[in-house]
Amino acid sequence: MGTLLVRRLAALVPVILGVSVAVFLMLHAVPGDPAQIIAGQEASVEDVAQVRHSFGLDQPLAVQYARFLSRAVVGDFGTSFRTKRPVIDEIGDRYGYTLLLGAAAIAFAVAVGILVGVVAAVFKHSWVDNVCLLVSLVGVSVPNFFLGLLLMLGFSVWLQLFPLTGADTAWHVVLPAVTLGLPSAAVIARIMRSSLIEILGNDYIRTARAKGLPEWLVVGRHALRNALMPVVTVVGLQMGYLLGGAVIVETVFAWPGLGRLTVQAIAARDFPVVQAAVLVLAATFVLVNLLTDLVYSILDPRVTLS
Amino acid sequence: MAVHADPSASELPVSPLLDVSRLVVEIDTLQGPVRPVDGVDLRIEAGEIFGVVGESGCGKSLTALSILGLLPRPQGRIRSGSIRFEDQDLARLDERDLRRIRGNRIAMIFQEPMTSLNPVLGIGDQVAEALVIHRGLSRRDALAQAIHLLERVGIADARHRAHDFPHRLSGGMRQRVMIAMAMACRPKLLIADEPTTALDVTIQAQVLDLMDDLKAEDGVAVLLITHNFGIVAERAARVAVMYGGVVVEEASTEQLFEQPRHPYTHGLLAAVPQLGRRRDGMRPHPLSEIPGMVPNLARPAPGCAFADRCALRVEACLRERPPLAAVAPGHRVRCHVTGVSAQ
């Protein structure tokens, strides 16, 4: 287990490096002169030259990247063009909110998804199953921003059960988390259902039945754990969807997270912030995927060997 | 229950351990329902090894599954017939009562030892499970007994191996674990569905020896299902040959292999290559062939299922299904041509 962890962590290094290269190149891929962008459209030729020199933009690309990376490692992403604060502070303020929202959303998605999936599988091909299918198909068909607006309209404006926007109390997280988590819940439910049905067709399930086990033990003890494995993989992939979706949901609910910051920064062409936010979100996703791998290896005794 | 025409019935002991009578199994397919088991009769005595042999699609595995009510759901069901075991008709029991019998008085092992064990549970736990369910043992006591059972089926260092997961074991060892699991509650009947098909021949011989030993020690009866005539010849006391969803011949092993009566049995025995036939660097004679292929389940013939491949076919074979008739004491044949002589 320990060596597995070390090996997986080591395998992440090239991926993170690749991500950092991509993020670094972002600024240089923008059409036009990066120095001009940083200095602003109205800047004089001298100002632009000054910016070019002070940001090291006159250096070779490799040197610039090395500097970017060495600074990024210690958390120095430069200064925000917009607020003139260190980027790391801007990010630090928002990161916790995004993590909170993401965790709430995934908890909601996993709980609802697994429950619905198991129910649908146990009652497969019945009306219960069909209702679950229909609901989950609608779930993956509703865009986040529309669902968020509908929930706001329904629960905040008409029923007045939850606050409209912001992040002041625990109640504030409910609607954004449901908005963000619902499509994932639908995906998890479908995978859970099909996985459980597939597992229930396995030879060792027949063995368990031939042993005289009651059906709840067959499902609970022999099928569920095996059926959860593909679900774990999907949950890992859904995390990526959630982190991306957070950009939209945070905007809709004015949630002070990293996603909303990214959108604001893009609108203001505040590239250091965009770079850092994208890097932090990508690194989070990569680490979360590592976590799902570890959960997987706990569920499946065969993995630790390979 | 209507008694069907069977003159030999009186010669057999009054109540066998298992008496399958006119069993019909129906399976739904995209082409509609078909009957892969279409009137099977089997009688198994206590403590004997009874072989059921036939090619793929003859209905032997489905017959075995239907005994324990393990037909694929929801597409499979027992359409008619009875399965008398001790004093009950298993075909009419509900799921609850069947569960009390499964793994307790009748146990079953399967063809694929690689996939028949749960990959995420320790083998000791999997063996212990039946003891917890049927004997009400605590998990701890059951595990202790499971270790004992594993030792008995020849797993070295069972105390430690009990905590191993199945993927650490070879195929032969896994089949031993399956047997330990099946024998946990000292069943009266062990159904072994192609137990050695996935194993190498040397391992196959060891597993079959183990089953022989268990029969001798525990007095368990074994329903040994296989496509391999050699295994049956070596291990079984009585044999039923299945074709097209019915038993076409049933006899003691000596009778069947020395005087096969049904043209299908006859043809199959001649088609099997046997060791020691090659002489003087000459290529042996061609094997005898049965022309054609296994019958089409979706369009069952009105007469004998084997008629279209049979060299002895007469007109009645296409029209009418022959009965399973006795040709000698303990030897029954379902054939219009060869099944009527002798008596």
Add this chain to the structure above:
Amino acid sequence: MNDIPSFTAAAHVVAGANAAEGTARRNGLAIFWRQFRRSQLALPGGLLVLAFVLVACFAPLIATHDPLKNDLARTLMPPGAENWFGTDELGRDVLSRVVYGARLSLSEGLVAVLLALAAGVPIGVVAGYVGGRTDMIIMRLIDVLMAFPGVLLAIAIISVLGPSLFNVILAVALYTIPIFARLARGATLSVKEEPYIEACRALGVPHLRTLWRHVLPNIAAPILVIAALRVAISILTASSLSFLGLGAQPPSPEWGAMLASGRNYILIAPHLVIFPGLAIVLLVFGLNLFQDGLRIALDPKTTDLR
């Protein structure tokens, strides 16, 4: 020698015996159709999508007004006889805008997926078939791209290219490429292990011919199924980006953009949000239903996954 699989083989023989001479291909279509119908919702889904396609094709005939024409005398009108879906803040007819929006959304989904297919499938097939170092390098690059969570990669790309509908399509296509590449690689790897590919080697069939005649047809089904799914997801993503102001720019009648501007009037004119939102939901729902039927029909391994 188990009864059940050989029994299904017997069923195949039946199907073959019933087929008339030389109609095997039609027979294949018939099997496809029967499988497709097994998902009872696939046909309604297909019809729903077809309806949107027709609306998009004949938008000028269906629209009652000019979708871009302002009428400041009739702003924020509720649905009524003159404007069935009401009017927006500039007095434009919402129905006509929704109708024209179908063109944009469908092309967002289709173009992005076609681009991604064209690039991703060859990359994946080559990586899987050639293997070795080529495969390793391609997969590392794909890992890096996949490390960006969901929409985030698209957002990062747009932040570089600048907001526009075309750039959104490009960004969505770019972040879909690794998905197809990975899928095609996985499918190729498993097909490559099939004995019929070894048979090609044994016959001396050249690699290109093997790829074209033996590998591609056998990996087409799962790719097609995922492609249908990705059309739905691309439409959602593209409209999300438009909602954030990164995609189609006003006054373009893109559904996501319509929602973004309608959002400000949600309390007094909810129809500005409801109608374009419902249009997205219905189109994506139809695509999902259709995709479900496609999967059941084309992917025999996952017959019970729904």
Add this chain to the structure above:
Amino acid sequence: MTTALPLPLLSVRGLSKSFVHRNWCGRVIRHIPAVADVGFDVARGRTLGLVGESGCGKSTTGRLVLRLIEADAGDVRFDGVDIRAAAPARMRTLRRDMQLIFQDPYSSLNPRLTIGGLIEEGLIVHGVRNRGEREDRVAAVLRRVGIRPEYMGRYPNEFSGGQRQRIGIARALVLRPRLIVADEPVSALDVSVQAQVLNLLAEIQEEFGLTAVFIAHDMAVVEHVSEEIAVMYRGRIVERGRTEEVIADPLHPYTRALLDSVPSLRPRAPRRARPARDDTDGERGGGGCPFRARCDLRMPICRMVPPNTEVRPGRVVACHLHQGQAG
């Protein structure tokens, strides 16, 4: 019988192959030897039976012979030509002469092509340009294996396992090869169908003068088809000789165990398998005799590599029990 000693069609010497596991950056982390120092000859028109249990390397050997896998070491000569040294273009033309018949009649036929298309493929690849000629040859070969040529337009899933195996044979046969490697061609088939296919193989071998390597795990099947037998265990040939001799008088303990384990059709033959010694237990690896962990006749010397002793001409056994009996 081979007193004149003409050049054998296939001659294999010292053939070895290990499979390697690589980690994610391509470094080799494990060597798994699959075939080690395998050698045999197959005379023209003859059949060599390669027999052994699953994982013994017999299928790998077959593929090495056809160079479907690249060997690590050794020499494969087909009609005097060094197969391992052949350039790609030369190899392609050689492939026409040496064909493979597969075990699994289901997965060895591309489900998306008609059987006519499948069989025709080899002709197209090997330059038969005339469409009419190709169709005639496909029809002829189908007829020969007992499939009606009218079925040419059908897909593999419309045929039974036995028919598919016939189609697989037709695909190999249409190129008029000289060498056939048949990898467990009947083990997936039912007994009655197995006899049909074995007889078909014997007929076409006779008719076309084919040389064959027949790979199987069933001793009785191998005895039926081959003039000579090579028994493999853990990647090595442990015994080789004329079929009758090996069957009647097995020298290697493993060959004996294999033969003892085959159930016969004589009812109630009193026979016990050797004591349960699973080869996952006990010693393995190292340089010794691969069979020593399971062998009840093992001696201290078995820890070293056993020599391949030629007991008498054409009879080779890799066992210390028989060392020094040569000559």
